[in-house]
Amino acid sequence: MTKVDALPPGGSAAAAPAVWEALVTSALLGTDRRTPPGSGHGPGAPEALLDAAAAETVRRRAGLRPARAARRPDPAPGDPRPALPAAAAHRLTMLLADRPGPAAGGRRGGAPDLMELLPQWLATANARGFAAPPEALPALLDAARGRTDLRPAVLAFAGPRAVWLARLNPDWRFALRAMPGVGPVPPGSDAEERVRRLWDEGLFAERVSLLAALRIRDPGGARELLASTWAAERAEDRLMFLDSLRTGLDAADEPFLEEALADRSRNVRATAAELLSALPGSALAGRMAARAVTCVSLDRVLVPPAIAVEAPHECDAGMERDGVVSRPPAGRGERSWWFGQLVEAAPLRTWSARLGGRGPEEIVALPVSDGWGGELHAAWCRAAVRQGDGAWATALLGAPTAPEAGGPGAVSLAERAKLLGTLDAEERAAWVAGFIATHGLSEAFQLLGMCGVPWAVPLGRAVVDALDIARDAGSYPWSFSGVMGLAERCLDPAEAGRLDALLATPDESENASPGAGSYWAEAFQRLVTTLRLRAAMAGELEGGREE
Structure with a gap:
């Protein structure tokens, strides 16, 4: 060389x-x-x-000069919570490592989807107060990075070490602004000063998270913090900050929201008006009630009496200030658009006095003249959801045996799902069980999503019976894959033994789709296996705490 x-x-x-x-x-x-x-x-x-x-x-x-040595990171904070039992820790590793591939031909296969069980596992582990194993934290944060629905549970389980790791890896920075219920500022002697500094200097997402966390702990303090910089905030930021007041909304927020009605941003004004209308005792609710009652009356000449509607003929400045949007969307008439907004914002207690002292069920049952029934009932639905009024929601839902397209006031399934959210868990499950028993599963997916987990026994059995009926009809199970997936996550695991009779491949009738019986047997096998796996997971987490 x-x-x-x-x-x-x-x-x-x-x-x-x-x-x-x-x-x-x-x-x-x-x-x-x-x-x-x-x-x-x-x-x-x-x-x-x-x-x-x-x-x-x-x-x-x-010839390069060595760079100045970086400051060593502070040690990771301790986690005083008890460690997971060994079996539960092993299960967590399996759940995080699962990466199911697509089944051939679009079929879901017979093996459980472990990643779909992770949210339930995390909820149980958090309820038991366990700490995450340190070696599992990177995989947990990676899972939460890819699935925003997992973040609250993952961050609660990971604890303070998630924040420590997030400061070292930019991929996990979401943990710095999304600690559920805790916020980015932990308590301490200088907590108030640090809150103020983060509010003044933090990134927008960090400020939103801070305000949401403070609203849970100290609603008045959060409102005062927002008011201190309100005038200097950008319109889009004011809208996001104002939305945080939904948590813990009460009469003490009314003066601030009344001032926001004069905001230069139309969206901010509309949100402030919506929040005020959710307070039935607010001045805005009173003003909207006074307007709404002039549009609705009881025509006693008719037999039986009927509700008469006279929609407003104009949208004046006062209505606009109180959140009524003057320009309707495409395809809507102006008067019906204004009328719906007035009724939606009026306290529901207004209507008993206006309509002869009747209760919600009697009012909803009254006929409505001139084709205004759909508009009126839809506005009452929105009001019931906004005000959280279970009595009105029950009346508007009607009997679950009513046609799928509507209750007493032709309430749509989407509106029914929202109304169900105002009922307690037992009432909700009973109503949906009755709906499925009458109408089957074809329209039930949206309603099932409103029910608590695990499903109450009557609801779970109504779902299984409906699936059995669908199998006997000879159709393929793929049309019900969404409901089957919900059943895997929501059925009470104690119901697994009751499903054993459905695991055999049934004899196919002449009208059945080819091979449908074997596909149904596979689907039920997956359901039973998943339920037993959920029972095993719960047992591992209930198996005691390591000292």
Whole structure:
């Protein structure tokens, strides 16, 4: 090998950049066109170029000054919560490692989807107060990074170490602004000062998270913090901050919200009006009630009496200030649009006095003249959801045996799902069970999503009976894959034994789809296996705490 100096004879370190540039030029043009520095022209030039480049690379690297050593990170905070039982820790590893591939032909296969069971496992572990195993934290944070629905449970389970890790890995920075119910500022003697500093200097997402966390612990303090900078905030930021007042909303928020009605942003004004209308005792609710009652009356001339509607003929400045949007969406008439907004914002207690002292069920049962029934009942639905009025929601839902498309007031399934949210868990489950027993599962998915987990026994049995009926009808189970997936996560695991009779492949009738029976057997096998796995997971988490 030909020896080549890193620097030409008599050269200095100052000339090194020129040497490197010359080597690069020779490499680009070719040694036959440009002789490398320190080498002669000829067949040995390419090898000399490579030797010179290697020597120069070593010299360049050796000439770098070492950077100042970075400050060592503070130790990870401790977690005083008890450790997971060994079996539960092993189960967590399996849940986090599961990556199911697509089943052939679109079928779901017979094996449980472990990642779909992770939310339930986390909820149980958090309820038991266990700490996450340190070695599982990276996988937990990676899972939460990809699925925002997992973040609250993952961050609660991971505890303070999640924040510590998030400061070291930008991929997990969501943990810095999404600690559920705790906020980015832990308690301490200087907590008030740190809250103020984060509010004044933090990123927007951090400020939203801080305000939401403070609203849970101290609603009045959160409102005062927001008021302190309200005038200087951007319109889009004011809208997001104002939305946080939904948590813990009470009469003490009314003065601030009344001022927000004069905001220069239309969206902020509309949100403030919506929040005020959710307070039946607010001045805005009273103003909207006064407007709404002029539009609705009881026509006693008719037999039986009927509700008469006279929609407003204009949207004046006062209505606009109180949140009524003057311009209707495409396809809606102005008067019906204004009327719906007035009724929606009026306290529901208004209507008993206006309509002869009747209760919600009697009012909803009254006929409505001139085709205004749909508009009126839809507005009452929105009011019941906004005000959380279970009595009105029950009346508007009607009997679960009513047609799928509507209750007493032709209430849609989407509206029914929202109304169900105002009922307690037992009432909700009973209503949906009755709906499924009458109408089957084709329209039930949205309603089932409103029910608590695990499903009450009557609801779970109504779902299984409906699935059995669908199987006997000879159709493929894929039409019910959404309901089957819900059943895997929501059925009481104690029901697994009752399903064993459904695991056999049934005899196919002449009208059945080819192979449907075996597909149903596979689907029920997956359901039973998943239920038993959920029971095992619960047992592992209930198996005691390691000391």
